[in-house]
Amino acid sequence: MMTEALERISDQALVAGATGFTGREVVRVLVEKGVPTIAHLRPDSTRLKEWTERFQKMGAEVDNTAWELTAMTGTFARLRPAYIFSLLGTTRARVKQVARSGKDPKTQDYGAVDYGLAALLINAAKAAGIKPVFVYLSAAGTNAKSGSPYYQARWKLEQELIKSGLFYVIARPSFIIGPDRDEKRAGEIYGARTLDLLLALAGIFGLKKMNGRYRSTSNTILAQALVRLALDPNCANKIFESEELRNSD
């Protein structure tokens, strides 16, 4: 049934958050697999030219639709992507930077970006009348009871996606690390290394399941898993925890 629905739209993939550490690898892997790929870049990106050239060189097309429901609906109705990857996320540093520049920090917080922009993509797909596979990059540890705004944004989006009627793949990785991040994230690297060490010890003491779930991964391994899961009709409408994302290729 899912294959029929996909055949009615297109074979294209659209990647939102394409400039991110995960997004750039997802674009590369999709192109490598021969999937016609559109990298979405926000029109106000300070690195628009650089990223446009980089993605075109990879063999992807670039789209600059504004983050606005009517505009995004129009783009989805025109392109009819079979796969939409939502790989967006803000950071506390970005929120602070916005506040320092005198703008409202709420426009860049977890509710506005990690939830808000992903929800806009879901609503645009529904309004455009398409039923793509929607891949949402969530995070390990996401649950209904968390009090943290980071996890609350993810839980809320996951629930809305499940109820949306779109095909979905929800991925919950642990730390995503690697050498080619644009900005240094010392806290994240230190956190990932400490956690990996503790989990290795936990593994030695028989807690292998915990080691598998929370150990860090690289953007390349994660991207390969996300693409494989999106393209496999048997993986639709499922949530994938960290260990499944690491071992799925």
Ligand SMILES: NC(=O)c1ccc[n+]([C@@H]2O[C@H](COP(=O)([O-])OP(=O)(O)OC[C@H]3O[C@@H](n4cnc5c(N)ncnc54)[C@H](OP(=O)(O)O)[C@@H]3O)[C@@H](O)[C@H]2O)c1
């Ligand atoms: N990093 C980790 O260890 C980790 C672990 C588990 C889950 N995750 C989750 O996985 C997702 C992706 O992580 P990542 O490390 O690949 O992200 P990243 O490198 O920080 O990239 C974030 C992406 O979101 C876009 N973005 C941020 N704010 C935006 C805004 N206001 N408007 C439009 N686009 C915006 C960025 O675009 P610009 O380049 O244009 O700013 C970029 O493409 C996030 O939701 C993150 O929380 C991350």
